[in-house]
Amino acid sequence: xxSISTFEIWLTFFKQLWPVWLALAITFTAIYQWRARLGVLxxxxxxxxxxxxxxxxxxxxxxxxxxxxxxLFDSLxxxxxxxxxxxxxxxVARGIPYIFxxxxxxxxxxxxxxxxxxxxxxxxxxxxxxxxxxxxxxxxPAGYIGGKFDTVLSFLANLVLAFPVILLFYLLVAPGIRExxxxxxxxxxxxxxxxxxxxxxxxxxxxxxxxxxxPSSIIILAIGAWLYSxxxxxxxxxxxxxxxxxxxxxxxxxxxxxSPGVFRIVRGLTMDIRTxxxxxxxxxRGENPLFVMIWEILPNARGPLIVDSCLRIGYVTILLGTLxxxxxxxxPESPDWGxxxxxxxxxxxxxxxxxxxxxxxxxxxxxGLNLLADGLREQSLKD
Amino acid sequence: xxxxxxxxxxxxxxxxxxxxxxxxTLVTIEPNLKKMALNxxxxxxxxxxxxxxxxxxxxxxxxxVQYGEWLGNAxxxxxxxSTHFRxxxxxxxxxxxxxxxxxxxxxxxxxxxxxxxxxVLSGMREGTKTDRTLSIFSIITTSVPQYVSGILFTILxxxxxxxxxxxxxxxxxxxxxxxxxVLTMVMYDIGYIARMTRASMVEVMGSQYIRxxxxxxxxxxxxxxxxxxxxxxxxxxxxIMLQFPxxxxxxxxxxxxxxxxxxxxxxxxxxxxxDIDVTLACGVVAVVLVLTTQxxxxxGYVFLNPRIRFS
Numbered sequence: 094x095x096s097i098s099t100f101e102i103w104l105t106f107f108k109q110l111w112p113v114w115l116a117l118a119i120t121f122t123a124i125y126q127w128r129a130r131l132g133v134l135x136x137x138x139x140x141x142x143x144x145x146x147x148x149x150x151x152x153x154x155x156x157x158x159x160x161x162x163x164x165l166f167d168s169l170x171x172x173x174x175x176x177x178x179x180x181x182x183x184x185v186a187r188g189i190p191y192i193f194x195x196x197x198x199x200x201x202x203x204x205x206x207x208x209x210x211x212x213x214x215x216x217x218x219x220x221x222x223x224x225x226x227x228x229x230x231x232x233x234p235a236g237y238i239g240g241k242f243d244t245v246l247s248f249l250a251n252l253v254l255a256f257p258v259i260l261l262f263y264l265l266v267a268p269g270i271r272e273x274x275x276x277x278x279x280x281x282x283x284x285x286x287x288x289x290x291x292x293x294x295x296x297x298x299x300x301x302x303x304x305x306x307x308p309s310s311i312i313i314l315a316i317g318a319w320l321y322s323x324x325x326x327x328x329x330x331x332x333x334x335x336x337x338x339x340x341x342x343x344x345x346x347x348x349x350x351x352s353p354g355v356f357r358i359v360r361g362l363t364m365d366i367r368t369x370x371x372x373x374x375x376x377x378r379g380e381n382p383l384f385v386m387i388w389e390i391l392p393n394a395r396g397p398l399i400v401d402s403c404l405r406i407g408y409v410t411i412l413l414g415t416l417x418x419x420x421x422x423x424x425p426e427s428p429d430w431g432x433x434x435x436x437x438x439x440x441x442x443x444x445x446x447x448x449x450x451x452x453x454x455x456x457x458x459x460x461g462l463n464l465l466a467d468g469l470r471e472q473s474l475k476d
Numbered sequence: 477x478x479x480x481x482x483x484x485x486x487x488x489x490x491x492x493x494x495x496x497x498x499x500x501t502l503v504t505i506e507p508n509l510k511k512m513a514l515n516x517x518x519x520x521x522x523x524x525x526x527x528x529x530x531x532x533x534x535x536x537x538x539x540x541v542q543y544g545e546w547l548g549n550a551x552x553x554x555x556x557x558s559t560h561f562r563x564x565x566x567x568x569x570x571x572x573x574x575x576x577x578x579x580x581x582x583x584x585x586x587x588x589x590x591x592x593x594x595x596v597l598s599g600m601r602e603g604t605k606t607d608r609t610l611s612i613f614s615i616i617t618t619s620v621p622q623y624v625s626g627i628l629f630t631i632l633x634x635x636x637x638x639x640x641x642x643x644x645x646x647x648x649x650x651x652x653x654x655x656x657x658v659l660t661m662v663m664y665d666i667g668y669i670a671r672m673t674r675a676s677m678v679e680v681m682g683s684q685y686i687r688x689x690x691x692x693x694x695x696x697x698x699x700x701x702x703x704x705x706x707x708x709x710x711x712x713x714x715x716i717m718l719q720f721p722x723x724x725x726x727x728x729x730x731x732x733x734x735x736x737x738x739x740x741x742x743x744x745x746x747x748x749x750x751d752i753d754v755t756l757a758c759g760v761v762a763v764v765l766v767l768t769t770q771x772x773x774x775x776g777y778v779f780l781n782p783r784i785r786f787s
Contacts, residue, residue, distance in 0.1 A: 452627055
């Protein structure tokens with residue numbers, strides 16, 4: 094079997110990733126140029142750990158964006174001739190090397206790894222974002238108003254947090270569950286929060302200016318209803334927004350397990366910031382509670398929240414990998430990293446390198462996010 | 477204090493009831509029951525026959541009645557019958573829980589001292605080289621989930637160097653076949669506890685009484701050992717206890733990875749094979765374990781921290 098040397102493997106690797114290198118160079122120059130105006134993100138250059146983190150995270154972001162240019166093969170293209178081949182094996186008929194080898198169905202591991210980044214980098218940040226909106230929408234009033242509202246919500250949050258995550262996944266992402274309407278109900282509940290939050294933001298700002306409030310509320314409701322019909326009921330009238338039922342199921346389960354943690358953090362921060370002087374000043378001015386929460390407390394909680402969101406996206410990535418590892422939710426041929434690990438790990442005795450692309454991709458992305466979070470924390474503490 | 481404990485125990489029972497009801501509802505949804513009926517009675521049953529089988533076995537009654545019956549039995553220690561093992565759940569569950577207990581025992585016995593030492597050493601002098609190196613080490617370990625590190629360790633230590641076995645056999649533990657699962661879990665858990673300890677240590681080292689102790693001429697190590705440690709270890713104690721849900725998830729992953737037949741692999745196989753009573757029992761046991769550790773953590777925190785105890 095014809096194959097190329099280790100040096101040629103890495104040469105091809107660097108050559109294939111040219112859009113990523115180019116984009117990285119442009120982004121870093123841009124951030125460096127305008128670092129004075131970018132706040133915490135600009136000061137990341139003072140922290141070596143933070144730079145490395147940002148570099149790794151952006152590497153995967155650009156890999157996901159330019160995946161179609163980077164890959165050598167299609168993610169599903171199988172080849173009976175080239176099964177479980179070591180890195181560097183040439184596909185003679187096509188004249189293209191399998192630079193990281195192939196899996197047990199003869200699919201190119203390098204291309205699957207790159208396509209996997211598209212799935213992971215779409216679902217993990219999106220699910221974290223929705224979890225964040227849910228956590229903020231509930232955590233702000235719980236921390237600010239307190240009382241019965243807080244007691245009930247905190248009890249519910251602790252209820253979810255007391256579940257071992259894996260048990261929840263086996264209960265919520267089972268094939269049986271997908272036959273019921275439970276995933277849609279869960280998604281339906283969670284996707285209300287972004288609409289609610291947007292309305293709250295607009296209302297708190299323009300409560301007295303009806304000429305702005307009414308049109309913007311109508312726009313939010315229209316866009317919200319459109320996305321909602323596509324995501325929850327899979328019945329977008331325009332046919333643009335659609336989500337696979339399996340992905341919706343995963344999405345809902347991940348948001349369900351993540352949002353209580355966000356709720357607790359936002360609640361704690363709110364209880365802390367509530368006692369500050371500028372909040373008292375706003376209350377004395379006669380601002381309504383919604384305004385105080387969204388325009389006084391939330392912006393001042395952004396530091397810890399940005400750091401936590403980096404960690405949270407990494408944690409959600411690990412959760413998605415766990416789902417893939419247990420073969421839950423994702424389509425069997427899906428190239429996401431967790432599923433790839435699950436599909437390849439039985440063959441490590443035959444070809445030890447077979448698991449490396451997916452495992453190292455997942456670990457490096459999470460590591461990048463954690464390093465970035467550490468750098469950001471270090472820099473934001475200097476304020 | 478007594479009132480606090482009673483209140484907490486009451487809350488614990490309320491939570492157990494709520495959570496077990498959620499687990500019960502999710503496990504006994506219609507599609508799961510139908511599959512069980514097909515497995516149990518006859519694979520080629522018609523829809524009507526399935527419905528009548530479910531009716532005959534009492535699965536058509538209102539959910540609350542079924543849950544009440546299950547709860548009544550569970551309180552008396554009867555968790556039902558495993559359709560997969562064809563044995564009462566009690567005969568399956570407890571031995572497996574014992575296997576997992578051994579695994580967890582070793583993991584904790586190794587993790588806690590190492591993590592505390594790392595945390596204290598790096599938090600003792602914030603910003604030094606030791607601190608940075610140890611911090612990056614803990615960040616790396618928390619970034620690599622068990623299903624990644626476990627596989628990498630297997631390739632490295634088992635396939636390449638041939639030191640350990642890649643499969644752990646429950647009930648017949650030797651160093652050779654038990655080291656990898658323990659190592660995998662320890663690696664992931666060390667980082668988190670170490671970072672918590674570090675944060676707590678940094679906070680304590682910046683406080684007034686430490687400065688006073690230093691200013692009166694006490695040697696640095698004596699200050700750390702006598703004054704700082706005692707206060708800095710309160711937070712990690714609660715963190716270790718609250719780690720339990722994570723630890724359980726890790727156990728499930730590691731047991732699947734190394735084919736160790738404990739509680740985790742029982743939970744996975746029961747959920748895969750639609751073994752309703754076993755899944756229920758596993759779920760409830762997991763939840764009770766988690767809540768008990770939380771209770772211990774809360775009481776311990778109050779006990780260790782006089783400022784809370786006397787207010």
